[in-house]
Amino acid sequence: MTPPPRAPFPKDLDELAPAPLAVKDALRGLRRKLSDVPPGLEAMPSDLLPLSPLALAARLIRETRKIAALGEDIARDVLLHHRDEARLAAFATSGFSKMAGKRDGSFRHDFAASRYAAAKVVLVRLGYPDAFLLEQPIDVSWRALWTRVRSKPRIQNTGDAVDYTIIAETALTLTKSGALAERNTPPTEPTLAQLTFATLGLAEAVLAHSPQPALETVIAALELSADVIGLRKSVISAIFSGFDPEAQLAAEYRLLAPPLAES
């Protein structure tokens, strides 16, 4: 009995959408593995040992590294047509606090791409430039948040001009997404994922007070937010391990965002 012919495309386009992100994340993983190779091996002059397995391995690593770098460049520049600066510039307008009137597709792409680029800036500022960050889990978080936000009408009775609650919900969802590999931290210290995504939330809340922030304003907000979250590690740790972290984190954003916004 012959199996039924396969459909040319998945029934749900959502299944197809993360494919480029999966390719990019796989290439990032490959590059990271290659960076763990002892530096002496890569630098070994293969001409001196033309037939040795070590020389072959050294050449293979060099070539694979080039292919991986090229592949990631292609994925970034050809598949997504976005460079880091453009991705960062979209950060302020691509959060769920600014979702009104946006089409799903572009909103989803901007959300994942800009949060990935912004998290890289934050990780550098926090002192972890080599932390391994994945983009696909951010995209998956978008789906979860989108479903939740659409299914429940948001009633705001706090009198805030900015919806700090949805920003906090986004930060908590991204923290749990697995986008950032956890490191061993003492129980009293916040994890790197908590610090990073709490910072993204604070930056989004800060930028919500600026009408049309320029790229420099976005970067300044990310860096200042990283500094401030870094100074409030004990508070962040208590929020994430405490009762109702969403409300607590929203309160923290409500307290900190206006004083950090450019006046």
Place this chain on the structure above:
Amino acid sequence: MRVPMVPELNRESDLRHRIRDLRFFEESFRRNVTLTLAGESLTSKTDQARLRSSFLAWLETFHETRHLADIDRRDFICFSAGRMLAELVRYDPLSVAASKPDGEDKPNDWPVGAAYVSYCLGVAMSVMEQEFNFSTPLPNLANDPRVWQSFQENVRDNPDLAIPFLDLLLGQAPNWSEPALAEQRPAVKAKTNLAIEN
């Protein structure tokens, strides 16, 4: 005791809101340090992380107590300035060193403390001038070395004692026993009791 920032702070419109802006706070604090230590033969360095920590700690207590502004606005301005001074003393972001060898100039006994006090005093005086249109003259004790020595010794043990010290300089009734508790301030208690009696 000099409060050199008052004219500049007075030119800021809506200072009571501006002071809650981290960038403005940092900028005006550094400017005050420059003005306060001018002619002192001292070099200064401000630790940004400590300065920001003091601001964030102050901001938290400001929001916790701001409802008391409805009871006595003037007293709340003095209390908020006192809290700012307490956090500056606690986090101690400023360090100074003599720029000339010992003996050439006699520096202020506690230049760091003078810079903290003159900043918070300047903010409180300017906000009160903008809010109530009157300027508060500094009392004579502001120049009494014994008061400064007492202040330095007390805040070393408990930085919150900076609050009643600033109250003295601003002519407000101090609360030495529970300085950090806004509800226990004499002005707040007096107005609350009055409201209950009525």
